[in-house]
Amino acid sequence: MEIRRADQIANTLEQLVFSGEFQDGERLDELKLAEQFHVSRTPIREALQVLVSSGMAEQIPRRGVFIRQPGPVELIEMFETMAELEAACGRLAATRMSDKDLASLANANDRCQQAIQDTDHDRYYAENETFHQIIYRGAANTFLANQALQLQNRLRAYRRIQLRFRGRMKQSMEEHSQILCALSDGDADLAAQTLRGHVAVQGEKFHQLIATLNR
């Protein structure tokens, strides 16, 4: 690791937290991090402040900053919020997407299908994200799109889990088709409803998984 600038350190730390490199409640030792990144404590502290302000870590004065991995409850809340954000994007996108946007959405959907046929999971994840991101942009509301992107990013690691369920991929693709139809028809309510369901089910699958693990 050969990173120097403080804001890049914040980004790298963020990715490390997302990828589960740190345990929940673990203290982020400024000195250790400074050594790891080959910098002094100053840029590390600036990066830590960013983590804290984004809610990914908690700061206890004079004690240090402790990373806060979302627990099951918070994760379900985040999935629920994601569902509502996507529904909002879909509602707006239904009346705002151009034919060109719709074409590229259909395209992304085809590439999802292709990836499934090739059983290329990684590519499916990537293309699926693209599909949704096109809808975010289609809402023609940069602020809302950024909110959606941020949460999508935070949930990435957990979203993968749902596809372990048998038949989920096929069902997911059917839902994509319905979403595409609703958006093409300009049916705002239907687009919102379908997207909400499509994303909410991920949260539910996740919930199921947690439940089975705790048994």
Add this chain to the structure above:
Amino acid sequence: MEIRRADQIANTLEQLVFSGEFQDGERLDELKLAEQFHVSRTPIREALQVLVSSGMAEQIPRRGVFIRQPGPVELIEMFETMAELEAACGRLAATRMSDKDLASLANANDRCQQAIQDTDHDRYYAENETFHQIIYRGAANTFLANQALQLQNRLRAYRRIQLRFRGRMKQSMEEHSQILCALSDGDADLAAQTLRGHVAVQGEKFHQLIATLNR
């Protein structure tokens, strides 16, 4: 001003930005701020990183951080997003609020009405915020509620403008009643729709105001 701790400085700076203390594009001079707060540059810089990461300022390497006040377009986007967030809260709250929650919501609504009768604008603003916050909490989703609170906070200064329109207060109270009804009935769709409209109109009023100013 006699503030010492860095995270409090971030908060104070945030409030100063919200209250329009800084012009759009203005550079936040680390030395000047350090003098104003009677601290060294170190805690100031940590606070600035937080501002930047929240999107309230932009950092250009080796040049400084520049505050970024939302322009008309971004503000309209934020109002639209707020409408969708409130709709989401309402949708969930409709099936999750307890009788006790509903009672305190009715209570807050009464206090809004009272404030209007007393023509106490400041109290109306406060009680109106409370009314909406009870709905956020009613969604029983801490993550979503926090998102809503954050945006409510960022839009506070601009929300006041809408009430300058003739008859808006009365109409607003009628909408509150409808919202209360929908939530009491547990009608999720209606609650969402009514809340969306209630908040969206604020954005539209704001839009009107901008339009008239530019003429």
Add this chain to the structure above:
DNA sequence: GTCAATATTGTTGTATACAAGATGTTGGAG
């Protein structure tokens, strides 16, 4: 007088120094 090259000043970004609170340890009293 204008422009280019250079010197000067100012600001950011990082490292280090130091003060103050938190943690851990040792030694003794009961």
Add this chain to the structure above:
DNA sequence: CTCCAACATCTTGTATACAACAATATTGAC
């Protein structure tokens, strides 16, 4: 052996020092 207090150590939070870069002013050539 347990509990408590004094001391030593570690960590955070802030100030200061310094290096690198940006902006500006100055000088000199034409």
